Amino acid sequence: MHKLYGDHQSGNCYKVELSGSLLNIPLAWVDVNILNNETAAPGFRAKNPNGKIPLxxxxxxxxxxxxxxxxxxxxxxxxxxxxxxxxxxxVQQLQFFEQYSHEPYIAVARFIAKYLGLPDDRKADYDAKQQGGHKALKVMETQLAQTPFLVGDQATTADISLYAYTHVAHEGGFDLAEYPAIQAWLTRLEALPGYRAMGA
Known part of the structure; x- marks a missing residue:
């Protein structure tokens, strides 16, 4: 069985958990506490020299x-x-979009609020992420108003990539009420056989 090193609150780790569940691929979970700097441990760095999860x-x-x-x-x-x-x-185009135009805003705002508790010295950074996050959501909304999934009629890994942080975007201050096509897409993904909720 493959081992997945991760944090259950991390959207990037959840992508892998969700993929394993949708694909019926069992994964043995190994918990890694990023706030305790466990990704800097020599044993972990030997497996991932970049020192990040998921692995x-x-x-x-x-x-x-x-x-x-x-x-x-x-x-x-x-x-x-x-x-x-x-x-x-x-699919890959959307995954690059997720990493460069979506995650740096939505995931980072969520990290500041959820992991760090929105401290005063990060409030300006948190506020600065809002415009970019909404820009990314508008790109998704435009596409999902035309097709049920991001690359057409079939769910792909592009949907998994973008679902992970979009469905918890409210934890970073992003109100999805103004994005009806995204909300409908979230519901469609959550109805897929094998769907697994974050932290489940």
């Missing part, structure tokens, strides 16, 4: 890091990862 350790000892790389690996050969070159590129 997937395969049953043969090989390791993968970066959440979107991990979920694409798990989804290979399934309907969640297209084989058509253009459609696959669309």
């Amino acid at each position: 997937l350790e395969l049953d043969d000892g090989r390791c993968l890091w970066e959440s979107n790389a991990i979920i694409n690996f798990l989804a290979a050969g399934s309907s969640f990862l297209p084989t058509d070159a253009f459609t696959l590129a669309k």
Whole structure:
């Protein structure tokens, strides 16, 4: 069985948990406390020199890091990862969007509020994330007003990537009430066979 090193509150780790559940791939959970700096431990750094979670350790000892790389690996050969070159590129396009235009705003605002308790010395940083987060949500809303999932009629790893932090965006101060297409998309994903809630 593969081992997943992570934190149950982390959206990036949840992507992998959710993928395993949707794909019926069992993963052995290894809890890592990032606030206690456990990712800096030599044993962990030997597996991931970048010192971040999630980390997937395969049953043969090989390791993968970066959440979107991990979920694409798990989804290979399934309907969640297209084989058509253009459609696959669309999935990857959205995963790059998630990492560069979505997560730096929505996930970071959530981290400041949920993990750190919105301390006074981070309030300006938290406020600064709001505009960029709403810009990313508007991009998603535009697409999801046209198609049921982000790359068309079929759920892919692009949906998993963006679901993880979008469904808890309110924890970073983002009100999803103004995004009806996103709300409908969240409901569709939560109805998929094998869906697993964060922290479940």
